[in-house]
Amino acid sequence: MRGGVVSLFERAFQDYPSLSKLIVLFTVSGGGLVAYAEAKPHSSLSGVESSQVDTKKKRVLVLGTGWAGTSFLKNVDSSLYDIQVISPRNYFAFTPLLPSVTCGTVEPRSIVEPIRNxxxxxxxxxxxxEAECFKIDAKNNKVHCQPTPSVGSTDLGVKEEFIVDYDYLVVALGARANTFNTPGVVENCHFLKEIEDAQNIRRSVIDCFERASLPNLSEEEKRKNLHFVVVGGGPTGVEFAAELHDFIREDLVKLYPxxxxxxxxxxxxxxxxxxxMFDKRITTFAEDKFRRDGINLKTGSMVVKVTDKEISTKERSTGETSSIPYGMIVWSTGIGTRPVIMDFMHQTGQTNRRVLGTDEWLRVEGCDRVYAIGDCATINQRRVMEDIAVIFSKADEDKSGTLTVKEFQDVLHDICLRYPQMELYLKNNRMKNIVDLLTDPKANVNKESIELDIEAFKSSLSQVDSQMKNLPATAQVAAQQGSYLANCFNRMKECEENPEGPLRFRGIGRHRFLPFRYKHLGQFAPLGGEQTAAQLPGDWVSIGRSSQWLWYSVYASKLVSWRTRALVISDWIRRSIFGRDSSGI
Amino acid sequence: MRGGVVSLFERAFQDYPSLSKLIVLFTVSGGGLVAYAEAKPHSSLSGVESSQVDTKKKRVLVLGTGWAGTSFLKNVDSSLYDIQVISPRNYFAFTPLLPSVTCGTVEPRSIVEPIRNxxxxxxxxxxxxEAECFKIDAKNNKVHCQPTPSVGSTDLGVKEEFIVDYDYLVVALGARANTFNTPGVVENCHFLKEIEDAQNIRRSVIDCFERASLPNLSEEEKRKNLHFVVVGGGPTGVEFAAELHDFIREDLVKLYPxxxxxxxxxxxxxxxxxxxMFDKRITTFAEDKFRRDGINLKTGSMVVKVTDKEISTKERSTGETSSIPYGMIVWSTGIGTRPVIMDFMHQTGQTNRRVLGTDEWLRVEGCDRVYAIGDCATINQRRVMEDIAVIFSKADEDKSGTLTVKEFQDVLHDICLRYPQMELYLKNNRMKNIVDLLTDPKANVNKESIELDIEAFKSSLSQVDSQMKNLPATAQVAAQQGSYLANCFNRMKECEENPEGPLRFRGIGRHRFLPFRYKHLGQFAPLGGEQTAAQLPGDWVSIGRSSQWLWYSVYASKLVSWRTRALVISDWIRRSIFGRDSSGI
Structure with missing residues (x-):
């Protein structure tokens, strides 16, 4: 199948000079994930052996089945550990297609894969x-859970919480929508994080059209019902607005003339x-397209209050406030902290953060056996300047109080591994080697003879930390963290004996593992009307119908199983033949 | 496409002697409905003409978009009337496939067709x-409606009721589930009448499995959660039990070992x-199959109470009561009256009935401009004995006080049209002609010389009314009533001038239309494991895998549009490749 899609690419992109780059991207992301999805299970141990091993197996508890948790689960060697997964939903959802679900371009069931499969x-x-973790007790290596509430009217009588022990805990609980405490948002807005949200939005859109069609409404009331507001101009909000526009223009106007x-x-x-977060060219293209499409785009406009009838905004520039009646609001302004994570952060003293801080190996700071991945966590990259003294003393092998170029070069590789900002700094400043960093390039000095004391060393590295940045809260980051962590778990014993990580500057020996490194594979922003913007690594930007095909191909290849892939592709075919369904279910 | 399916039949049924019968059935029901689904709209009047006609057009209001309402809508000549449809759901649902939706064999969206399409x-x-009619005011030719409640949190502020006038009203509101006022049923049981019911059942099944998998449950509690109870052994209950059994055996046991x-x-x-209601052979086969499958079949067992934990039953034979804990109950014991119909029945003085009574032309008794079709109505066929005096006097053309054979024969056709039980009586008693009815067949009399007085006439017809029976509350009846009524509306003017109905025995002239006649095209009962029982007209019974194919074919051909047909068929294909989905959405 991959071969087939690549040849489709060749047709679709034959007039693009950067085709090779595209194919590389596709092979890396799509192909990699195909392998990841179809990875064969390790041969399981025979009955007797496994029960002997069982007694020694460490218990790994995974909380959450989103991108991070599922990616961990798929990549971990499950014969080595006793693994338990707890999540309030028994499926993994391919969230990048959620905006497509809101308008029926893709069916909800096509983008989910049951965890038990x-x-x-x-x-x-x-x-x-299937349960919800409501308390992490890292001190006692326990989590507290309760069953998720049942659907419908039947009460199954299993309300009691239960407690689960672990040896290692992987927290992949994700985030919730961020309302910035704006009054009325929770009560009156739709979010777009879960499958149920997408289903509710879909029903609500049809509902608004049906209500606006009723006989006893003034034109003003009809306009109110047909006013769809999207709050948040990130990729999700933009994609939803574009999908909604297409749904209305291609399908609904014919049914509600x-x-x-x-x-x-x-x-x-x-x-x-x-x-x-995209390239300026994409932003401009998107804004122009939305204006041409008649989408009312208001930037610099903050929502201050939402009631059941109106949404109130304040212009950032003028401070002017205004209220507009609406039919439906979709709120998509970034992520907030789940209560269980907030509580855990308080326990670990991380009080002034929005998400759980971890070290570069994804371990929660202050908790040795707890890892956090995905949207609920962020990596607190150590600054070079924090550790400058220990780096200096480690590098100064002869303890002379000064560093020679050779001494520095010997530890540079480890510094770059441990502090990725160092590598980035060298690269972004086009420094060929370390000597450029240590000296003024214009000065004419004998590079071999340089010796630096600690103050000179500090001053040459003083700008390095400016290259640090937090990773975005995306599916791509979460999935890479999950598979990185699984890989660490798989080689725990091996790396215990032969550590492969960088030098411990503040300790003895080496770190067991290489720290997590994020590899950005590009990002898509579908803009409706068969137009998609793609920002690929290396500032390569592509906009238009060809990117739409790229988007289709990459997403189809990324879907977790052949089942979901076939379902999504058949949904696309159904849609192209029959249009989207407008029944209110 | 029909040709293709027929040739498939020939392959599937080549060893069946009654193949020709099957093909007739298929051609009549499937083929007929294909035509019905694809009927081309009548050429519309040009702008000027139509606005001139508009002023004279009668307003027809249709309540409900189930089988009856939709069938009426599809067949009525919409250029002749000003038609308004009101229903709480904006789609038609192909309800015979609802049990398949409960277990994900077919997707909900595949069996619905938006009314606006x-x-x-x-x-x-x-x-x-899209609104709910809560009061019919036949005295003033008005109905009172209110918008259906909106989904999610947004209140759109359109709570006010509105009133709609009509010239003709078509009531096709259907029925609701009948609980026989058993305590706790509404609170604790699932019904299976709407798409939402099927979706809830599906979630609930998965929910029960997830809850039974939780760690803090005793075996007894697990058994409770995994006890699925179906109340009602009609076609819907049986099909649901069979579907559930297949879902569990083919898919879920692998995921919840x-x-x-x-x-x-x-x-x-x-x-x-x-x-x-089926042939004894089908009943026996189904009961045996269920017992072999391990389904716990309890006949003669009445449900007396349902609590949130237990269902209590009483054995009809012994009077013994017992209570069993359950995980989920699906209640499917026939139909009950909707409140708006109950209210309307009170207005029209039909107080001791379960559904609206209509005459043989589907007009609600006592309301000239109101018609009722589908599950909310029943035809009150007049008895021959009620009208025996007027029939006699109409037939006695020379007013001699006695009837000759010739006089009787002249009106026999009209009697058979007006009183279908007469035709049935003649047919079931294998009477070749009317003389057999009037005389003792063994007596040797000169048939031409018979003259009957009223008493003799009464006694010869005394058994005729025993042939009367009510029509079942099925989709087939509702659809036929809808198209019959549409046909009457289409030819209202024509038949006003040239009435085609039977003689008015209690009045002058003829009835405008022929009365409604139901044509039974057979019934299916899918029993799971690729086994389906089919009872076809003329007591022809077929059970097994071949009937399953017949079932697939007939249902595929009956679906309202090419869209739903393609979707359902692709659902079947998806299911056969990937199995059913077990995610809890």
Whole structure:
């Protein structure tokens, strides 16, 4: 299948000079994930052996089945550990297609994969419990859980919480929508994080059209019902606005001809631009396209209050406030902290943060056996300047109080591994070697003879930490963290004996593992009307119908199983033949 | 496409002697409905003409978009009337596949067709409002409606009711589940009448499995959660039990291996047999199959109470009561009256009935401009004995006080049209002609010389009314009533001038239309494991895998549009490749 899609690429992109780059991207991301999805389980141990091993197996508890947790689960060698997964939902959802679900371009069931299907394919015993963790007790290596509330009217009478012990805990609980404590948002807005959200939005859109069609409404009331507001100009909000526009233009106006002139979509963004994490060219293209499409784009506009009838905004520039009646609001302004994570942060003294801080090996700071990955965590990269003294003393092998170029060069590789900002700094400043860093390039000195004391060393590295940046809260980061951590778990014993990580500057020996490194594979922003913007590594930007095909291909290849892939592709085919469904279910 | 399916039949049924019968059935039902689904709209009037006609057009209001309402809508000539449809759901659902939706064999969206899609294809102006009719005011030709409650949190502020006038009203509101006022049923049981019910059942099944997998449960509690109870042994209950059994056996046991021995399905039926409207051979086959499958079949067992934990039953034979803990109950014991119909029945003085009574032309008794079709109505066929005096006097053309054979023969055709039980009586008693009815066949009399007085006439017809029976509350009846009524509306003017109905015995002239006649095209009962029982007209019974194919073919051909047909078929293909999905959405 991969071969097939690549040849499709060749046709679709034959007039693009950077085709090779695209294929590289596709092979890396799509192909890699195909392998990841289809990874064969390790041969399981025979009955007797495994029960002998069982007594020694460490218990690994995974909380969450989103991108991070599922990626961990798929990559971990389940014959080595006694693995238990706990999540309030028994499936993994391919969230990048959620905006497509809101308008019926793709069916909800096509983008989910039951966790038990994934478990079934792995060796060893992996357990899954559908429950919600409401307290992490890292001091006693326990978590507290309760069953998720049941659907419908039947109360199954299993309300009691239960406690689970662990040897290692992998926290991959994700985040919740961030309302910035804006009043009325929780009560009146739709979010777009879960499958259920997408289903509710879909019903709600149809509901608004049906209500606007009722006989006893003034034109003003009809306009109110047909006013769709999207708050947040990030990729999710933009994609939803674009999908909604397509749904309305391609399908709904034909079914509701009487009210088609009263429809309005408003996109509110507090910043100066939508898609501000993308290249300027993409932002401009998207804004122009939205304006041409008649989407009411309001940047620099903050939402201050939402009631059941109106949404109130404040212009950042003028301070002016105004209220507009609406039919439906979708709120998509970034991520907030889940209560269980907040509580855990308080326990570990991380009080002034928004997400759990981990070290570069994804271990929660202050908790030896707890790892955190995905949207609920962030890596606190150590600064070079924090450790400058120990780096200096480690590098100064002859303890002379000064560093020679050779001494520095010997530890440079370890510094770059331990502090990725160092590597980035060298690269971004186009420094060929370390000597450029230590001296003024214009000065004409004998480079071999340089010797630096600690103050000179500090001053040459003083700018390095400016290269540090936090990773974005994306599926790509979460998935890479999950597979990185699984890989560490798989080689725990091996690396205990032969550590492969960088030198411990503040200790003896080496770190067991290389720290986590994120590899950005590019990002897509579908803009509707078969137009997609793609920002690929190396500032390569592609906009248009060809990117739409790239988007289709990459997403189809990334889906977790052949089942979901086939379902999504058949949904796309169904949509292209029959259009989207407008029934209110 | 029809040709293709027929040739498939020839392959599938080549060893069946009654193949020709099957093909007839298929051509009649499937083929007929294909035509019905694809009927081309009448050429619409040009702009000027239509606005001139508009002023004279009668307003037809259709309540409900189930089988009856949708069938009416598809067949009515919408250029002749000003048609408005009101229903709380904006789609038609192909309900015979609802049990398949409960277990994910078919997706909900595949069996629905938006009403506006149907409207779009018709000529003239048809309006649709998504609202619930809560009061019919036949005295003033008005109905009172209110918008359906909106989904999610947004209150759109359109709570006010509205009133709609009509010239003709078509009541096709269907029925609700009948609980027989058993305490606790509404609170604790699932019904299976709407798409949402099927979706909830599906979630609930998965929920029960997830809860039974949790760590803090005793085996007894696990058994409780995995005890699925179906109340009612009619076609819906039986099909659901069979689907659930297949879902568990084919898909779920692989994903929940630890608890697979604790699963139990119980089917409770108050009568002596399940499927009691079917042939005895089918009943026996189904009961045997269920017992072989390990489904706990309890006949003669009435449910007396349901609590949130237990269901209590009473054995009809012994009077013994017992209570069993359960995980989920699906209640499917026939139909009850909706409140709005109950209220309307009180207005029209039909107080001691369960559904609206209509005459043989589907007009609600006592309301000239109101028609009722589908599950909310029943035809009150007049008895011959009620009208025996007027029939006699109409037939006695020379007013001699006695009837000759010739006089009787002249009106016999009209009697058979007006009183279908007459035709049935003649046919069932194998009477070749009317003389057999009037005389003792063994007596040797000169048939031409018979003259009957009123008493003799009464006594010869005294057994005729025993042939009367009510029509079942099925989709087939509802669809036929809808198209019959549409046909009457289409030819209202024509038949006003040239009435085609039978003689009015209690009045002058003829009835405008022929009365409604139901044509039974057979019924299916899928029993799981690729086994389906089919009871076809003329007591022809077929059970097994071949009937399953027949079932697939007929249902695929009956679906309202090419869209739903393609979707359902692709769902079947998806299921056969990937199995059913077990994620809890």
């Amino acid at each position: 994934i478990i079934k394919k792995k060796s060893g015993e992996i357990g899954f419990w 009487a009210i088609k002139d009263l429809i309005k979509i408003t996109l509110l963004e507090a910043g100066d631009n939508i898609l501000n | 149907i409207i779009k294809k018709k000529s003239g102006e048809i309006g649709f409002w 630890a608890i697979k021995d604790l699963i139990k399905i119980t089917l409770l039926e108050a009568g002596d047999n399940i499927l009691n």
